[in-house]
Amino acid sequence: QKEVEQDPGPLSVPEGAIVSLNCTYSNSAFQYFMWYRQYSRKGPELLMYTYSSGNKEDGRFTAQVDKSSKYISLFIRDSQPSDSATYLCAMRMDSSYKLIFGSGTRLLVRP
Amino acid sequence: DAGVIQSPRHEVTEMGQEVTLRCKPISGHDYLFWYRQTMMRGLELLIYFNNNVPIDDSGMPEDRFSAKMPNASFSTLKIQPSEPRDSAVYFCASSLLGGRTGELFFGEGSRLTVL
Numbered sequence: 061q062k063e064v065e066q067d068p069g070p071l072s073v074p075e076g077a078i079v080s081l082n083c084t085y086s087n088s089a090f091q092y093f094m095w096y097r098q099y100s101r102k103g104p105e106l107l108m109y110t111y112s113s114g115n116k117e118d119g120r121f122t123a124q125v126d127k128s129s130k131y132i133s134l135f136i137r138d139s140q141p142s143d144s145a146t147y148l149c150a151m152r153m154d155s156s157y158k159l160i161f162g163s164g165t166r167l168l169v170r171p
Numbered sequence: 172d173a174g175v176i177q178s179p180r181h182e183v184t185e186m187g188q189e190v191t192l193r194c195k196p197i198s199g200h201d202y203l204f205w206y207r208q209t210m211m212r213g214l215e216l217l218i219y220f221n222n223n224v225p226i227d228d229s230g231m232p233e234d235r236f237s238a239k240m241p242n243a244s245f246s247t248l249k250i251q252p253s254e255p256r257d258s259a260v261y262f263c264a265s266s267l268l269g270g271r272t273g274e275l276f277f278g279e280g281s282r283l284t285v286l
Binding site: 103148163 | 206213214215219221227262278279
């Protein structure tokens with residue numbers, strides 16, 4: 061079993077929809093949770109960062125961490141065609157800088 | 172700032188050949204990471220350095236892989252001899268203070284095809 065599981069998609073939604081992306085993990089020691097966005101043939105770039113549990117909002121993006129369920133989510137409101145990309149969750153422990161990535165979910169927002 | 176610079180962007184080689192991938196991190200960053208991305212396995216950490224010193228190389232698949240960081244502005248990942256299963260996109264990333272805010276800055280990757 062992988063440490064971090066993520067549905068690969070693809071997920072196809074119409075413009076303006078609310079998108080929900082999720083990851084589950086098995087290691088309860090993970091404390092840092094991130095979402096990266098990767099456009100085709102580019103490197104990943106950081107979207108959201110959360111330490112421990114709770115919610116964080118940044119514009120149209122909201123990240124949620126539920127450590128009791130070992131489950132993290134990224135919500136995108138009013139999705140735009142420019143949001144079409146692969147979204148990777150990532151996490152690490154306090155004691156290590158080793159960032160473990162999910163396999164990524166491909167999102168397509170149709171105009 | 173120029174960002175993380177990787178070369179070559181694309182490499183096609185034959186099985187058994189030596190491959191060298193290069194990375195220039197962002198100036199001032201003290202951590203450097205090498206990742207490999209494939210459809211089957213996603214993004215896997217191969218090795219990371221702190222202040223030019225290798226800290227964790229547990230992700231290096233086997234002895235055919237080696238990485239060096241001779242100075243703060245340059246790192247190489249070498250595969251010798253290469254095999255078809257090494258075909259992947261190799262990313263270099265750098266960060267300040269180990270990316271405590273989660274921010275690793277990735278290069279655009281080196282796409283390797285081994286025939």
